[in-house]
Amino acid sequence: MNRVVALRAGPAVAEPMVEVRGLSKVYPGGVEALSDITLNFPKGKLTTLLGPSGCGKTTLLKIVAGLIPASAGEVSVGGRKVTGPGPERAFVFQDFALLPWATVLRNVAFGLELRGTGRWEREATARRHIEEVGLKGFEDAYPHQLSGGMRQRVGLARALAVDAEVLLMDEPFSAVDEQTRRKFQEDLLALVAGKGKTFLFVTHSIEEAVYVSNRIVLLSRRPSRVSEIIEPDIPRDLPPDRIRRHSAYIDTVEEIWQGLKRYLE
C-alpha cells in the first residue's frame, strides 16, 4: 500500500482531559466487556472509539459518564476521579433521549433546569444554542414533530447548553439519514475547532471516524483492549469535499478497515 502521509501512533501531545487507567468491566452475569484499558483523551480534540459491535464502546463511554461503575481501574476527568455524573460532562444519546412531552426549548434547557438555573436565564441560554445548531424557529415544537436529524440537533443543543468541557457522544448520527449525517459531520468539525471542548465519540462508520477525528482508538473484540491508536494527518481546514478526496483520508480509511477486518470472523 502506498501511504502518502505517515500515521503517527502512540500518546498524543496535547494534555489529557480524560484519563482512563486499568479499566475493566465485568457485567453481572459474567460478561467481560472491558479488560484493563488504559487510554488518554487529549483536551480540545475529538477522539473516536472504533471497534467491532459489542466490544464495549458504549460501556466505556457510560463509565466515563459516571452512569455505571467500573469493576476495576479508574477514570479521571480534568484530574478529578469520576465517581458519578458531573457537570463537566454531557452525554449525547444515540436515540436522542428527549422528553416527548416537552418542547424543544424545555428539552434544551433541561440540564440547566435540573441545576436550578432560573427560568429566564436558562431559556435565554437554550435559545442561543437552539440557534447555534440551526433550529431557530422550532423552540415551541415537540420532538414528535421533528425529523430524526432535527431531534439529534436538540440533543446536541442540550449538551452544549450545560457548557460541559467533555462531550460524550454514543453513535449520535447512526439514527439519521446519510445526507443529514454528512452535514452533521461537517458541523461537528466546526464545533471541535471552535469550542476547545473535548469530544469522546463512538461510531460504526470508518469513514465518519476518519472524517471527524483527531484521534481514533481501535478496540479489539470483547473483552476489549486497545489494539491501535491512529491519528489521521488530514488538514482540517480544507473544504469537506477536498478532505474526503485527500489521499491521507482515503489511506487511513483503508488502513483501519484492514485492521478491523480480522475481528469480523
Next chain:
Amino acid sequence: MTLFGLRVPMVASLVLWAALWEVVGQAGATILIPPLSHVLVRLVEIVPTESFAEALGLTARAFVLGTGIAVLAGVPLGVLMGRWEPADRLMLPWVNVFVSAPLSALVPVIMALFGFGELTIVLTVVLFAIWIIVLDARAGARAVSPSLSEMAQSYGAGPLQAFAKVYLRAALPEILAGIRLGLVRAVKGVIIGQLLVSVVGFGHMFEIYSSNFLMEHMWALLLVLFALAFAIDGVFARLEKRVEYYAAARQ
C-alpha cells in the same frame, strides 16, 4: 340486536324485564318482590328526603377522600416500586395479593380497628382502590425508556428530580389508566363499606328498611345505587377516552 329478522333496540330488553317485574309483583307471589310501579313511587318519595341527601353527601365525601388518598399514596409507591428494585421486592407480593383478594372480608377488620364511622368507610375505599393504582403506576414507571432515565441521571438529576420531572410524567398514561380502574373499584368500596358498617349513609337506610321489612323502599334504594354506579362508570369511560387520546398524542 336482531330477532326474527327485526331490529330490536337495546332498551327493549330493559322494558321487557321491567314488565316482567311488574307482573310478578302484581301477582303478589312473594312480599319480597313488590311491583315495579310501587318501587318507583317510593323512589320519588325517598330521593328528596333529608336522610337520602345526607347519605349521598357522606358517600360522595368518603369516595372523594378515599380515592384521593389512594392516588396520592398509590402513585408514588408504584413509581418507586417500578424504579427501585428493593422496594419492588418488598412490596410486590403484597400488592399482588391484595389486588385480587376478596377485600370485603377485610372490612370487618377495619371496622374492629377504626370503629363504625366515616373513617372506616374511607379506609375501605382506599383498600379497594389503591392496589390497581400501584400496579399500573409501577408498570408505567418500568416502561420508561432506559435512555431517558440515563439522560436525567447524566444531566445531574437526583432521585426526587427524576421522579417529578421524568418518571411521573413518562408514566402518566399508565398512571391515569390505573386511576380509572381504581375509581371503579372505589365505587364498590364505598357501597360495600356502608353496607357492612350499616350505621351511617346508605347502609344505615338499608338497615332500617330491611329490619322493618320495607321491601318497596329497599328496592327503590337499590335502583338508585345501581344508577349511580352506572353513571359514575359512564363518566370514567369518557375520561378514559381522553387518557387514550393523551397517550396516543404523546408517544
